[in-house]
Amino acid sequence: MRLLDRRRLGFVVILGVAVIFGGTLVASAQGNSQWAHEKNRVRKEQKAEEKAQKHGYRLQHGDRSYDTDQRGVDLIRHAVDAGYQQGRQAGTNDRRYGRGDNYRDEPNYRTGNYGYQNYVDLAQYQYYYREGFERGYRDGYSSAAQYGTNAGGKWSILGTILDGILNLRSN
Helix, strand or coil: CCCCHHHHHHHHHHHHHHHHHHHHHHHHHHHHHHHHHHHHHHHHHHHHHHHHCCCEEEEEEECEEECCCCCHHHHHHHHHHHHHHHHHHHHHHHHHHCCCHHHHCCCCHHHHHCCCCCCCCHHHHHHHHHHHHHHHHHHHCCCCCEEEEEEECCCEEEHHHHHHHEEEEEE
């Protein structure tokens, strides 16, 4: 083999090793970048969880209390308001059709899980839903607005009533 051919062959071999080695470095760098991104994402989630725990809330009814975060509070507020709306409709219907004044016979009151999402405890959700339902039923049956207000055709429980039901405390 001539010297020139050996040099070319040597150059091709060195170039091939460099390409393979360089590709490995790039793949490794990309892998490290993905790992770092995942590590940062997990760290952010942990910080958000710690913040939620530091800025959590305690719901109190009777001798029972329930710790939750902002999302839990929002779902419990939704439970009270959904209960109020459903109760108001049921009370209005019972009055309209001459049925007795008994919200406890209503299927939605008995189950208490209309609109439930399992982020909060079912028993807690049911308690707050029923609190809203009872007040809505009373307003609907009496055709009054003692506990709620109508905005644009949609009934909602009054904020002061909601705050009284929730008995919310910051941790």
